């Protein structure tokens with residue numbers, strides 16, 4: 001049986017958390033290039049140029065890309081033939097603790113939602129586990145900003161609302177909250193499952209590369225259509241008006257009950273920080 | 280759309296020449312404050328006590344920076360969402376605050392108070408934490424140290440790039456800008 005040490009996991013997580021806070025993904029940088037070509041408002045292009053400059057400065061590794069270095073969220077796939085020497089949960093949490101302290105990242109987590117005292121080390125991270133075949137450990141990490149998270153929404157639609165209902169809900173969500181979520185945005189859309197599964201699908205979608213389309217052509221087409229419709233809203237970079245509001249729409253789907261049509265939109269901002277490691 | 284260079288603290292005559300869409304490069308002294316600091320300042324004012332920094336003419340920046348590395352004055356320092364400060368902002372305007380820097384839409388009571396007290400709302404580029412860091416030359420905690428990243432800091436800034444998103448005549452770029460480019464929805 002293959003064995004991984006907890007310390008190895010901690011080290012990998014800490015490194016990933018720091019790297020993502022400073023170096024924004026190439027897919028976002030290509031998204032900025034696309035935005036410069038497609039944004040018709042001069043003020044909007046000026047914002048995009050600032051974001052490009054910001055990415056360049058942050059990539060030096062001295063000042064993070066955005067001051068909200070996020071709450072950490074993980075999707076962890078544990079191979080059933082893998083033995084972990086140590087406490088998996090604690091190894092990941094310790095990685096976040098170290099990464100956020102050693103990397104000079106902001107500690108943005110409160111211990112309790114109502115009594116609001118900072119934990120001072122950005123833990124706990126939110127971790128979703130899945131047991132899978134094999135002997136590998138796959139860790140998908142996201143540093144999710146609070147401003148864009150706050151503009152996210154979920155609805156339990158009626159099956160009769162159909163695809164139009166889904167489209168309307170996504171567009172309405174961007175229309176209501178998009179300006180406050182630091183556009184240009186990456187949308188994570190979950191369709192199906194049940195109440196909690198739908199939100200998790202949306203989160204998974206928000207942490208996917210904006211350049212990867214849904215493997216089902218039906219949903220890939222819906223992704224493209226929603227991107228176009230959201231960009232017709234006129235919100236523009238930073239909400240100041242323009243033709244580029246979203247860089248990409250990612251959809252994840254799951255089976256659902258015959259009376260249900262859940263849909264969730266997890267808004268991610270241009271600081272869409274995510275990464276993956278396989279140990 | 281005009282371009283201006285301004286130096287904080289600001290006066291009424293600085294504010295009234297600004298219209299939504301104008302670009303401003305701001306230098307001078309500004310203060311940082313977020314929800315918790317706003318709450319405390321308003322509580323002090325309501326008790327008739329003196330706030331711990333000069334509100335008259337002040338520019339308040341809604342920001343919660345990352346911790347500075349050794350030898351640096353501040354970390355990443357982009358704007359936070361303004362709406363959480365909407366409940367407190369009109370009270371500070373009454374005391375003479377002249378401008379706010381943040382991101383995102385404001386409610387009507389804030390917009391009305393901006394007209395009444397001649398106040399401007401500047402948008403900074405959300406998420407541009409590293410870029411804005413370069414404009415901040417000095418930072419010093421002046422109040423509520425116990426609030427950590429939310430403590431009130433006095434900043435010396437140079438050529439901080441801003442856009443007027445709310446002016447003292449009721450103009451709102453989040454509404455007007457979108458109207459201009461909207462094709463659907």
Ligand code: SF4
Nearest residue numbers: 066145147182269406
């Ligand atoms: S919404 Fe995103 S880019 Fe904007 S401040 Fe929050 S984390 Fe940063």
